[in-house]
Amino acid sequence: MKKIIYYFSGTGNSMRAAMKIAERIGGAELVNVRSDPDDVSAEQADVIGFVCPVYEWDIPGAFKDFIKRLNVNPNAYIFMSVTYIAVLGKSFETVEMLLSEKGAHLNYGRAIRCVASQCIAYPPFPPEKIMLPYMEKQMEQVGNEITQRKQRPYPRMSPITRKRFTKVMGPYLKIEKEYDKGFYTDDRCTGCGTCSKVCPTRNISMNEKRPVWNHNCHGCNACVAYCPTKAIQFKTPEAYKELKTLVSRNLRLPDKRKRYHHPLIKAKDMMCDRKELNSDE
Template identity: 25%
Template sequence: MILYFSGTGNSAYVAKRIGKMINDEVVHLFEKIKDNDFSPLQSKRPWVIVVPTYAWRIPRIVEYWLKNTPLQGNQDIYFVMTCGGSIGNAGKYIEKLCQNIKMNNRGCMEIIMPENYIAMFSTPTKEEASKIIDRAEKVIDLAAVCIKNGQSFKHPNVSFNDKISSSVINKLFYPLFVHAKKFYVLDDCISCGKCANVCPLHNIQLSNGKPVWGNQCTHCMACISRCPKEAIEYGKHSKGLPRYTCENVKKLEE
């Protein structure tokens, strides 16, 4: 069974591509995380977790869900992480997680996809995004073949900077940067409520038809990226930047 979490579609695309190649069930964790649903899941086939990279590790909300949700049946588990640049030393912390949840870690695969973290980095144009995804296809295929053949992913080379990024910087990143204080809405807002609907943590409420952010933000960028009117900004950084969502997901489903 393939379980994925995705704010802007990168991990959704990778999960569904792998699912088609190995003919396995694909489940979005959005509703389960949103509803605090920790009911056991059952699979006779290996588990595949597809997630974005948050500060060079898997998202904490996904890690919390995995620690609290029994994955029954097959005890092998693969991790596939999408990123804009690098997953750092995420594999070390995945190994610790697998020991914690008593699963057999079959490794972690890095797949570089278009940058979606508009709060800090520049997002690509449609043309740039398309080229990046084209380059990622071979790596997605490789991940699928390994899983289908029961092969573990190869251990990536880890640099000193990778180790620092996934340890020291990750610990500082969440309290210093992962908050919703800089989100605000423009007059272009049409009060459609989509931002609230796509938030995995019930962190957005509508007040007088306008979104108000709470204190549980995980920086998935779903609200700002999926707003149909591009009426949400993040401080000054997001101004003028294209809103990125993975259009290939729709093409895959056609």
């Protein structure tokens, strides 16, 4: 039986979830959506999973693009899990819509509450001490339910979020390409290239031992969180200053602020594109 789980992760929460689920269901292949969809087709798969964070009340654009190009077996058991902090928005609906264009449907959808990863907007919260055991518990529950091939209707966008989506998220999504203009390195940068290798959109190239951000960024913070010398800094890009919203006005990265990543997901895990995980049963 072929089981395959596709994931996107910036600070490791979603990768941890994907790994836990893969271990639980046994013998699943884990595929980072940095891969070319033609090389990692799910046409022959019996179990297909999608795991990613919620960004701007939806799934990351790179994840959407990947699913659009992916071939799937419409008769497979298909599940999706997102990691998030408070607002799911249309994440599940987006994936269901993309799958329905291929004649496939989600059999199971469940969200996992995690530590906030957006260290450029605010410090990580709630406290890791409370959240990490809770995250593990939720991931185990999801893994168990998927092992049982449970059918679970996916959560829908609330009417309030639906009504406010375009007004609240529209302006951010419009200037998303400007976001990485805020990144720069200070003299702690050793040119090791970790930032470039952990980036889930392959947005960072290296030039004369310094990272260059190429404007295909979702603000996932992988580069910031996994930089071994904390050399990556951020100044608010002009386009964000002009938005004048509470969040855009407060984008900053004080030196003392914790640059959160999931403690069990190391830089080498984030660099990996494909992995086979055996059962823990």
